[in-house]
Amino acid sequence: xxxxxxxxxxxxxxxxxxxxxxxxxxxxxxxxxxxxxxxxxxxxxxxxxxxxxxxxxxxxxxxxxxxxxxxxxxxxxxxxxxxxxxxxxxxxxxxxxxxxxxxxxxxxxxxxxxxxxxxxxxxxxxxxxxxxxxxxxxxxxxxxxxxxxxxxxxxxxxxxxxxxxxxxxxxxxxxxxxxxxxxxxxxxxxxxxxxxxxxxxxxxxxxxxxxxxxxxxxxxxxxxxxxxxxxxxxxxxxxxxxxxxx
Amino acid sequence: xxxxxxxxxxxxxxxxxxxxxxxxxxxxxxxxxxxxxxxxxxxxxxxxxxxxxxxxxxxxxxxxxxxxxxxxxxxxxxxxxxxxxxxxxxxxxxxxxxxxxxxxxxxxxxxxxxxxxxxxxxxxxxxxxxxxxxxxxxxxxxxxxxxxxxxxxxxxxxxxxxxxxxxxxxxxxxxxxxxxxxxxxxxxxxxxxxxxxxxxxxxxxxxxxxxxxxxxxxxxxxxxxxxxxxxxxxxxxxxxxxxxxxxxxxxxxxxxxxxxxxxxxxxxxxxxxxxxxxxxxxxxxxxxxxxxxxxxxxxxxxxxxxxxxxxxxxxxxxxxxxxxxxxxxxxxxxxxxxxxxxxxxxxxxxxxxxxxxxxxxxxxxxxxxxxxxxxxxxxxxxxxxxxxxxxxxxxxxxxxxxxxxxxxxxxxxxxxxxxxxxxxxxxxxxxxxxxxxxxxxxxxxxxxxxxxxxxxxxxxxxxxxxxxxxxxxxxxxxxxxx
Numbered sequence: 001x002x003x004x005x006x007x008x009x010x011x012x013x014x015x016x017x018x019x020x021x022x023x024x025x026x027x028x029x030x031x032x033x034x035x036x037x038x039x040x041x042x043x044x045x046x047x048x049x050x051x052x053x054x055x056x057x058x059x060x061x062x063x064x065x066x067x068x069x070x071x072x073x074x075x076x077x078x079x080x081x082x083x084x085x086x087x088x089x090x091x092x093x094x095x096x097x098x099x100x101x102x103x104x105x106x107x108x109x110x111x112x113x114x115x116x117x118x119x120x121x122x123x124x125x126x127x128x129x130x131x132x133x134x135x136x137x138x139x140x141x142x143x144x145x146x147x148x149x150x151x152x153x154x155x156x157x158x159x160x161x162x163x164x165x166x167x168x169x170x171x172x173x174x175x176x177x178x179x180x181x182x183x184x185x186x187x188x189x190x191x192x193x194x195x196x197x198x199x200x201x202x203x204x205x206x207x208x209x210x211x212x213x214x215x216x217x218x219x220x221x222x223x224x225x226x227x228x229x230x231x232x233x234x235x236x237x238x239x240x241x242x243x244x245x246x
Numbered sequence: 247x248x249x250x251x252x253x254x255x256x257x258x259x260x261x262x263x264x265x266x267x268x269x270x271x272x273x274x275x276x277x278x279x280x281x282x283x284x285x286x287x288x289x290x291x292x293x294x295x296x297x298x299x300x301x302x303x304x305x306x307x308x309x310x311x312x313x314x315x316x317x318x319x320x321x322x323x324x325x326x327x328x329x330x331x332x333x334x335x336x337x338x339x340x341x342x343x344x345x346x347x348x349x350x351x352x353x354x355x356x357x358x359x360x361x362x363x364x365x366x367x368x369x370x371x372x373x374x375x376x377x378x379x380x381x382x383x384x385x386x387x388x389x390x391x392x393x394x395x396x397x398x399x400x401x402x403x404x405x406x407x408x409x410x411x412x413x414x415x416x417x418x419x420x421x422x423x424x425x426x427x428x429x430x431x432x433x434x435x436x437x438x439x440x441x442x443x444x445x446x447x448x449x450x451x452x453x454x455x456x457x458x459x460x461x462x463x464x465x466x467x468x469x470x471x472x473x474x475x476x477x478x479x480x481x482x483x484x485x486x487x488x489x490x491x492x493x494x495x496x497x498x499x500x501x502x503x504x505x506x507x508x509x510x511x512x513x514x515x516x517x518x519x520x521x522x523x524x525x526x527x528x529x530x531x532x533x534x535x536x537x538x539x540x541x542x543x544x545x546x547x548x549x550x551x552x553x554x555x556x557x558x559x560x561x562x563x564x565x566x567x568x569x570x571x572x573x574x575x576x577x578x579x580x581x582x583x584x585x586x587x588x589x590x591x592x593x594x595x596x597x598x599x600x601x602x603x604x605x606x607x608x609x610x611x612x613x614x615x616x617x618x619x620x621x622x623x624x625x626x627x628x629x630x631x632x633x634x635x636x637x638x639x640x641x642x643x644x645x646x647x648x649x650x651x652x653x654x655x656x657x658x659x660x661x662x663x664x665x666x667x668x669x670x671x672x673x674x675x676x677x678x679x680x681x682x683x684x685x686x687x688x689x690x691x692x693x694x695x696x697x698x699x700x701x702x703x704x705x706x707x708x709x710x711x712x713x714x715x716x717x718x719x720x721x722x723x724x725x726x727x728x
Contacts, residue, residue: 052680054673075677076681076683091675091678093679095699096692096696109683
């Protein structure tokens with residue numbers, strides 16, 4: 001079944017302040033969407049609201065994945081339904097070993113898969129190599145002492161290992177140099193299929209040169225104000241956001 | 247990466263265990279119907295102490311020692327500088343219980359009911375897997391002890407202290423209450439007066455024991471005091487790891503536990519003492535643990551303190567010879583209604599001595615974790631160094647943690663450092679783990695275990711699993727965390 005994420009008239013606030021003011025967006029398997037917008041438009045808020053971050057309050061609308069209403073579900077229920085957010089600034093979790101964490105997360109999201117520990121780690125090593133993380137990272141604490149770029153590589157590693165259906169990448173290119181960006185983009189393209197839909201949140205057009213989206217949306221002041229194709233991102237690169245009216 | 251694999255497999259097993267830990271408190275805080283054959287009854291006086299010595303057919307010096315200790319106990323006030331001890335019911339405590347029959351080394355000879363208790367605790371299985379020799383204590387006296395012949399042939403003595411006093415009286419006399427005299431504190435004096443059971447371990451010069459020696463015991467009988475006395479002697483150039491662990495049945499009334507542990511690490515010896523204590527919520531746990539560490543010897547204290555109502559525990563190392571070192575790792579879990587007043591003492595009495603102390607505490611709900619430490623560097627303890635690290639994790643808004651380090655530095659060339667951190671389980675960390683599919687409980691446990699990681703590595707796997715389960719139980723009861 002081709003997955004489908006339907007965001008309908010989504011409204012959300014942080015500490016009483018309304019940030020999202022009615023977002024409508026549908027992401028299907030086989031689709032690559034980019035969400036752009038000026039600083040403070042609410043892009044990261046959307047990512048956090050979709051994943052169910054407890055600091056954000058949904059005040060209206062709905063989030064539905066494959067017919068299942070996730071609007072009031074916990075973050076773990078959303079993850080198990082197949083939703084994944086690559087965080088803009090992933091936090092360090094001291095003492096929690098990367099390999100153990102990933103293995104536990106996989107078992108929660110794929111309880112039916114009886115893959116052995118060795119198989120799982122073998123697969124992990126293949127992908128670590130692809131995203132440019134040394135095998136020694138397996139026994140390190142999650143994000144602890146990682147550089148910005150290493151954190152981003154690890155987010156992508158988690159994505160390919162946990163095999164989600166709908167993926168939100170929040171500023172995945174920040175902190176990555178040109179070579180690293182290429183590796184990450186390759187991994188994203190390799191994972192991309194008819195059964196996977198992407199929502200790439202980005203302020204700049206840079207990553208969109210590596211991964212070409214079919215759809216580009218512009219979020220401004222809590223609402224999507226432009227729906228177009230990749231030409232929108234090219235225009236933003238040249239002219240900025242001033243041409244877009246609310 | 248092969249080594250990593252096996253470690254991961256262990257961790258995996260551990261997490262699996264954690265996930266499946268549907269075990270309820272009632273399951274492990276069990277009672278059985280075993281009745282002590284002999285008890286001195288409730289309360290303490292000269293007659294009770296004489297009776298204990300009489301029953302044990304002790305040498306006269308021990309009888310006199312007990313009576314002297316009783317006088318000291320009676321002369322000392324209950325300490326008021328720490329946690330509230332007014333709940334100790336001195337009058338209603340049984341100071342001595344003797345189980346059926348004397349010690350037996352053969353498993354078949356152990357009474358069935360006791361055997362069943364040990365089975366529930368998993369002792370025989372553990373022994374097969376981990377133990378070189380074991381003494382298990384039931385009520386106030388060891389009833390089962392075994393020692394692998396290979397160590398016996400090397401001259402290792404490992405038995406309960408009562409037996410050791412009969413079979414090796416001179417050896418016991420050389421070490422008994424030398425590091426911890428009865429005058430040390432009220433609870434040490436009490437132990438001196440009514441001690442019963444505990445282990446005696448002597449490792450001769452140059453003998454290196456690579457497998458840990460372990461005692462697994464538990465308290466039983468309502469309002470029963472436990473006053474075991476353990477002595478470990480690592481003679482010159484020897485190496486030994488002694489492990490002690492226990493779970494306790496549930497009590498309705500306050501129960502008093504006051505052990506003494508004395509460790510003697512002679513020149514060039516390496517001694518390690520690991521203890522995981524998991525007392526019932528009604529227990530006052532007041533042990534005195536101390537090591538004498540001689541020239542170039544190494545002492546390691548590894549401890550996990552779970553359960554109990556109040557625990558006051560400060561394992562101490564007296565660094566008596568040049569280049570003596572001590573490491574002290576301790577984890578305290580202060581669950582709801584619990585006070586954990588724990589810490590460490592390091593006394594640098596010779597040049598080039600070093601100490602390293604890592605103390606971690608977790609406070610849940612109104613649990614209160616206190617670090618109380620003493621660092622003393624005598625004049626003449628030249629170039630000695632010390633490092634103390636205290637990390638506290640607070641689970642709930644009403645959880646508390648306090649740190650009272652006390653330093654007495656009289657040597658100008660000595661160096662020392664303190665680090666202390668207090669943390670909470672953060673929303674960002676929880677959300678991050680949960681966004682990958684981990685439940686809130688699972689995520690919290692993982693963060694807590696991560697916090698303990700550097701200490702957990704030092705704790706034997708079966709204890710680590712047990713600690714995991716207990717932490718999980720304590721946190722699971724709360725429902726939502728944060």
